Amino acid sequence: MKAKIEKVLEEAAVNTFEDICFMYQVPELKDIQNDLTVEAASEVRYRGDYTGSLLIETRGGLFSAIAANILSIDNPSAQQKKDALGEVANIICGNVVTTLGRGKLGYKIESPRPLKKDELLQENRQDNPLAEITMNFNEGRADIKFFVDGDFVAREKKE
Amino acid sequence: MALNILVVDDSAVMRSIIIKTLKLTDLPLGDIWEAENGQKGLRLLQEKWIDLALIDIHMPVMDGEEMIRHLRENDQYENLPVIVVSSESDPGKIEMMHKQGATFIHKPFKPEILKEVIIAITGVSNEGKD
Numbered sequence: 001m002k003a004k005i006e007k008v009l010e011e012a013a014v015n016t017f018e019d020i021c022f023m024y025q026v027p028e029l030k031d032i033q034n035d036l037t038v039e040a041a042s043e044v045r046y047r048g049d050y051t052g053s054l055l056i057e058t059r060g061g062l063f064s065a066i067a068a069n070i071l072s073i074d075n076p077s078a079q080q081k082k083d084a085l086g087e088v089a090n091i092i093c094g095n096v097v098t099t100l101g102r103g104k105l106g107y108k109i110e111s112p113r114p115l116k117k118d119e120l121l122q123e124n125r126q127d128n129p130l131a132e133i134t135m136n137f138n139e140g141r142a143d144i145k146f147f148v149d150g151d152f153v154a155r156e157k158k159e
Numbered sequence: 160m161a162l163n164i165l166v167v168d169d170s171a172v173m174r175s176i177i178i179k180t181l182k183l184t185d186l187p188l189g190d191i192w193e194a195e196n197g198q199k200g201l202r203l204l205q206e207k208w209i210d211l212a213l214i215d216i217h218m219p220v221m222d223g224e225e226m227i228r229h230l231r232e233n234d235q236y237e238n239l240p241v242i243v244v245s246s247e248s249d250p251g252k253i254e255m256m257h258k259q260g261a262t263f264i265h266k267p268f269k270p271e272i273l274k275e276v277i278i279a280i281t282g283v284s285n286e287g288k289d
Contacts, residue, residue: 012267015267016266016267018267019267019268019269020176020266020267067172070172070175070176070179071172071175072175072179080172083170083171083172084172086172087170087172087173087176090246091246091266091267093246094245094246094247094265094266095246095265095266095267106247106249106250106251106252107249109217109246
C-alpha cells in the first residue's frame with residue numbers, strides 16, 4: 001500500500017504542477033537545488049477512514065512562481081502566493097486520499113493552512129511521512145510529504 | 160454560439176485556474192461571471208444570461224450541492240448544463256451530483272478534458288470560430 005500511495009502522490013503532484021501551474025520538472029537540477037532553504041509551506045488536513053495531512057514546502061523562488069503562473073501575473077501579492085500554494089496542496093491531497101482505506105466514509109479535506117517556520121520544524125520533528133516526493137523546476141524546488149496519523153502499516157495489516 | 164459561463168468557487172485562485180483553462184479550450188466564450196458561493200451564483204443566474212455553470216462542492220454560505228438542488232427545483236434552470244469541478248473523493252457525493260444531472264470533473268484537469276465535457280453537455284463546438 002505504501003508503494004501505491006507513493007506512486008499516486010507522484011502522479012498527482014506531477015499532473016497538478018503540469019495542468020494547473022504549467023510547470024514541468026527538470027530532474028537535472030536536483031544537485032544544484034539540494035541546499036536551498038524553505039521559503040514557504042502549506043498544510044492540508046484530511047479526515048475519513050484515515051486522518052492525516054499533506055505538507056508542501058517550496059524553495060528557491062517557487063512560492064512566487066506558482067502564483068505568477070496560475071494567475072498569469074508578474075508580481076503576485078503575499079496573499080495570492082499563499083492561496084495558490086494552498087490550492088496546489090489541496091488538489092494533490094484530494095487525489096491521494098482516494099487510495100487510502102476502502103473509501104467507505106469518503107474524505108473531508110480541510111482548507112489549506114500556511115505554516116510558519118516554527119510550526120514547520122515541529123511538524124518535521126514529530127512525524128515521518130508515509131510518502132514524499134521532491135520536484136525540481138527551473139523556478140525552484142517543491143517537497144511534498146503525505147502523513148497518515150497513527151500507525152498506518154499496523155492498521156493496514158489488521159484490516 | 161458563444162457561451163456565457165458562471166464559475167462558482169470560494170477560492171479566487173481556483174476561479175482563475177478554471178477561467179484560464181476555459182480560455183485554453185479554444186471554445187467560443189462570451190461573458191464569464193464569477194461567484195464565491197452558491198448564493199451569489201444563484202443571484203448572478205437571475206441577473207445574467209448564463210449557458211453553463213462550473214461549480215465547486217465545498218463552499219461557505221451555500222455549497223455546490225445546495226446550489227444545484229436549487230437549480231433543479233427551478234423551472235428556469237432545471238436544464239442548465241452544470242459541471243462540478245472538485246477534488247471530492249466521496250463516491251456517494253459524486254453519484255448524487257450525477258443524479259442531479261451534473262457532470263463531474265476531478266481536479267487537476269487538462270483543457271482537453273474540459274473542452275470534451277463542455278461540447279458533450281452543451282453541444283457547442285469551436286468549428287467556424289474566428
